[in-house]
Amino acid sequence: MDVMEKMEAAKPKYTKTDYKIYELVKTEPQYITRASTAAITEDYGLSQAALTRFSQRLGYNGYNEFKYEISRHLHKAPIAKNTESSPMEVYRKNFRYFEEVYQRETCQEAADLISQASRVYITGYHRSYLAAELMNYNLLDFCYDSMCLRADEIFKIDAFSKEGSLLIIFSVSNPTYADLISEIERMKKKKPKIMLVTLSEKHPLSKRSDYVYVLPNLKTEGAQYMEPMVMFSLFIHTLMPYLTIKNE
Numbered sequence: 001m002d003v004m005e006k007m008e009a010a011k012p013k014y015t016k017t018d019y020k021i022y023e024l025v026k027t028e029p030q031y032i033t034r035a036s037t038a039a040i041t042e043d044y045g046l047s048q049a050a051l052t053r054f055s056q057r058l059g060y061n062g063y064n065e066f067k068y069e070i071s072r073h074l075h076k077a078p079i080a081k082n083t084e085s086s087p088m089e090v091y092r093k094n095f096r097y098f099e100e101v102y103q104r105e106t107c108q109e110a111a112d113l114i115s116q117a118s119r120v121y122i123t124g125y126h127r128s129y130l131a132a133e134l135m136n137y138n139l140l141d142f143c144y145d146s147m148c149l150r151a152d153e154i155f156k157i158d159a160f161s162k163e164g165s166l167l168i169i170f171s172v173s174n175p176t177y178a179d180l181i182s183e184i185e186r187m188k189k190k191k192p193k194i195m196l197v198t199l200s201e202k203h204p205l206s207k208r209s210d211y212v213y214v215l216p217n218l219k220t221e222g223a224q225y226m227e228p229m230v231m232f233s234l235f236i237h238t239l240m241p242y243l244t245i246k247n248e
Helices: 003-013 016-027 029-034 037-044 048-057 063-076 087-101 104-116 128-141 154-160 178-186 228-242
Strands: 120-124 146-148 166-171 193-198 211-214
Touching (some): 016 029, 016 048, 029 063, 048 063, 104 193, 104 211, 120 154, 128 146, 128 166, 128 228
């Protein structure tokens, strides 16, 4: 039985986490074959233990064997005659959609939030931290009071937050910062506003953030994996012209 057939057959016994893995494999099989377990944990909040349990539920010895079978399935699948799912077309579709969604009003709104903040804190977990660093470099060039903090440092925010601060979180889909937001919600003074920049319309932190910007993550059948940093970078560079340089 093919790996995809095994997944379908096991659906009635899935836990909530199993179903999340199933949906990820079905929509982004290319991503599964190339991403490390650390990346999957970062992007989707799925632990290595959860991936292993899911694999064993299907009769595999572990996640690596399951991942290998997905790769075999993709190589056996017939190659599409059109270019709809080619890597370049996937990028083009996302870029075009980004231009449609992120009109002047949206960019100006995000820029105003940043400009009006007394201090900007920026963070991201694992690879998303690269986006946080890029945003911080740009804001520092514009003479903003900006600080980039890693996931294990951001929990100090209650100690040095200023009144009117803004916290920008770059996150694909992972609820990593749920505990941080809980701490911020308990703060009585100098509580920063939270801006979430994500690729998931169903991000678990969306309803707990003050402002949410969902970047395009369009998929087509059999589409190639798209690196989230590409969309984060596009968002940052599109936003910069709407910011005013502050007095040094």
